[in-house]
Amino acid sequence: MSRSRSPRVSKRDTVQLPSGTVLESELKKLAICLHPWSWLGGRMDDPVLQLLTEPLLERGYGVLRYNSRGVGKSTGWASFTGIREAEDLKELVQWTRSEMPHLSSLVLAGYSHGSLIASLHPVLDDVQTSHIFLSYPIGPRHWLTAFHGSRYTTALQSLLCDPRSNVLLIYGDEDEFTSASSYDAWVADLQKDREVASSSEQTRQSPGKLEVVKVEGASHFWREDDAVVRLIDTVSAWLP
Numbered sequence: 348m349s350r351s352r353s354p355r356v357s358k359r360d361t362v363q364l365p366s367g368t369v370l371e372s373e374l375k376k377l378a379i380c381l382h383p384w385s386w387l388g389g390r391m392d393d394p395v396l397q398l399l400t401e402p403l404l405e406r407g408y409g410v411l412r413y414n415s416r417g418v419g420k421s422t423g424w425a426s427f428t429g430i431r432e433a434e435d436l437k438e439l440v441q442w443t444r445s446e447m448p449h450l451s452s453l454v455l456a457g458y459s460h461g462s463l464i465a466s467l468h469p470v471l472d473d474v475q476t477s478h479i480f481l482s483y484p485i486g487p488r489h490w491l492t493a494f495h496g497s498r499y500t501t502a503l504q505s506l507l508c509d510p511r512s513n514v515l516l517i518y519g520d521e522d523e524f525t526s527a528s529s530y531d532a533w534v535a536d537l538q539k540d541r542e543v544a545s546s547s548e549q550t551r552q553s554p555g556k557l558e559v560v561k562v563e564g565a566s567h568f569w570r571e572d573d574a575v576v577r578l579i580d581t582v583s584a585w586l587p
Contacts, residue, residue, distance in 0.1 A: 374447055378408040378454040379439065381461030384491060385418045385425045395458050395481070395569050402583035408454065413439070415464075427493040429460070433467040440468065450474055452587050459484055459567065460491055466503045470511045470555075477513040477587055478506065481578075482567050485533045486525030507537060508544040512555025515585045519565025519574060527561070534559050558585060 363369050380396045380403075383389030391412040400410050415432050416423035426432060436455075444450065452475045457465030462480035470476040489496045506512050516534070520527040541554040560581050565574035 373449055374409045375449050376406075376408045376452040376454075377443060377447065377450055378403045378410050378456055379436070379443075380410060380412045381436070381455070381457040381464050382412070382415065382418075383458060384460035385415050386427075389460060390414055390418050393458065396456075396461075398569065398575060398578065399456055399458070399479070399481070399582060402579050402586065403454070403456075406583060406586045408452075408586070411439075411443070428495045428498075429464055429467075429492055430495070430498075432464045436464055436468055440471070444471075444474070453477070454479060454586065456481070458482060463488065463492065463499055466499060466506060469506060470509050475513075475587060476511070477515070479515045479517070479582065481517050482522060482525075482569075483516065483518065484524055486522075486529055503537070504540050504544075506555075507541055507557055508554045510552050510555055512557075513587065514555065514557045515582070516557065516559045517562065517578065517581060518560075519562050519567065519569070521564060522567045524567055530561065 378399075380391075380399055382391050382393045382396055391414045396412055400412070403410050414421040415425065416435055417425040423431070423435075440453070440455075443453075453471065454477045455465040455468055456479040457463065458481040462483045465478055466480065466483075468478075484491055488499060492499060507514060518525070518530050520530075522530070537557070541557065545552065545554050560577075562574050562577045562581075564571055565578070569575055569578060
């Protein structure tokens, strides 16, 4: 993403019908989708992100997929920690807020490494903010982040303890990079942390919403027909 030029779009969009009539429209719901690790070939046209697009569009969301820094025509260099990519995401969200002043719902949907980056973005103060973490790579997270995993742990804990948060965590029980038992143990720890935070004398507030879905027979790459159906149905039913 370039820092020297800002992308420009109209705050209101127009749609031209086959009859030639032009209708003015207004985008109020937006989903930003983040692709897998660029160092392993991740890019915005990833097949799994395309799967996620279907339920988002059906539920009335505009969908923005983008190549992270250093991929395709995106400028800059990919980092090993993901920190630069997280800053790019924050800038992108700020840009959407300025260009889409009527935005009322924002979904940050990350797949694989993309879910790591999405987890670093907090809930916005004035826009309903939801997160989808698909195949969060808890197994290889230490080397995907150049051993900065603790930063991601802290950010995710903070997000889940925010009473305004709304998080959907989906993973397959046949993921090639994280075993089902590792996922289950990790989810149990997340739930425990939420319970501890809600009972703390300092916070005394309920944590945000967290829905966890383990899909039977699903791999990390979501190529199984039954798993794809479950994925699409789950996302569609969960979306705000």
